[in-house]
Amino acid sequence: MSRISGPLSALTAAVLSLASVSAMAIEPFQAKYQANYLGTQAAGTMTLTQTGDNQWTYNLDIKNVFAQLNQTTVFDITAGRFRPLATDDVLKTLGNKSEALGNTTGVACKQPGRATSQPSKAVRCH
Template identity: 30%
Template sequence: MNIRKHALSTALLVSGALFATGAVQAGDLKPFNATYKATYMGMSGTGKMSLEQTGNRNKVVLSVDALLGSATYSSVFDDNGGNWKLVSSTDHRKFVGKKMLRTGAFDWSKGEARWSGDVKADRQGPIKLQAGDVDPIALDLALVRDVKAGKPLRYRMLESGKAKSMNFTVAGKETVTVGGKSVTATKVVRTDNGDELAVWVADGYPVPVRLRQTDDGAVTDLKLQSVN
C-alpha cells in the first residue's frame, strides 16, 4: 500500500488511523467504543475502534471483519503530561489460508524503534525515534485532534521498519451520515502516485467519521455508525 498500511489494511481494510507533532493538553483523549460499516471492493464488513486507559497508558484497537478474513491493529502509548510516546504496536491479519503478525517496540531510552514477527530482516530496524512520531492507527486520532485545532497536518509515520512523511491538505466541507444523522465534516486528503487517502473529521466525534483509501484501483471505505 503506497499511502498507508494503517488505519486501513491491505487487501482487507484497516491496519489503520495520537502522537502527532507537538504536545497536546492532557485529558484530550477519553475512552470510547466506535463501530464502522466497512466496504472493500464491493464486499461488506464491520469495523470497531476502541480506546482504553489505565493510568497514563492508552491502548487503541482497530479491528475489521470481512468475508475474506480479519485485521486487527493496536497501538499503545503513554501520556506524560500531554506528551505522548509510542510504546508498542501490533498488526495482526488473517486471510484465507494465511496469517500475518507484526509487532513494533518503541524504546525511548535507546531512542529507537524495532519490529519483529512477519517482517523482512532489512525491515526490522532500528529506526531512530523522533518526538511526535505516529504509527498507522495513531495517525487517525492525530488527524481528528489537529483538524479540530487548525494545526498543520504533517506527520512522520513509523511502520514495519520504515519512516514516511504523511502530509495532508484540507479539501473542504462535506455532509456525511452517521447512524442516520447528517453531519458536516472536514475532509482532508493525501495523495501518492495516484493513490489517495481521505479522512473526514466532525465536531463532537473523537474518531474519523469516515475513512476512504484508494490503492492501485482498490477502494476501501469505513463509515462511522456509532460511538460512545
C-alpha cells in the same frame, strides 16, 4: 509467519505523536463501522481504553468473510505527549496470517505526521 509492512504502524505512530493535540483531550470510546468495498461488506470496531494512570490502548478490528485485520497500539502520555510503547498488527486472510510486532523506545516526535515505524524497531522521527 511472514511480516507485513508497516503502513498501519506508521499511521498509528503518526497519529499518536501529534504534538499539537493536547493529551488531556482524549477520552475512552468505542465506535462501530460498516463498510462496503466492491460489493463486499466489512464490519469494524475502534476502541480506546485507559489501562493505567497515563497508559492507553488503541484497538482497530476489521472483519469480513475473506479477511480479518487487527491493530493494537499501547501508548502513554508523558509530559503532555503521546508516546507509543508497543504495536501488534495482524492480518488474516483465507489460508494466510501475517503479524508485525513493534516495541518502541518511547521516542516522541516533535513534528506531527513525521514518524515511521518498522516491526520490532523503535519509532523513528524524520
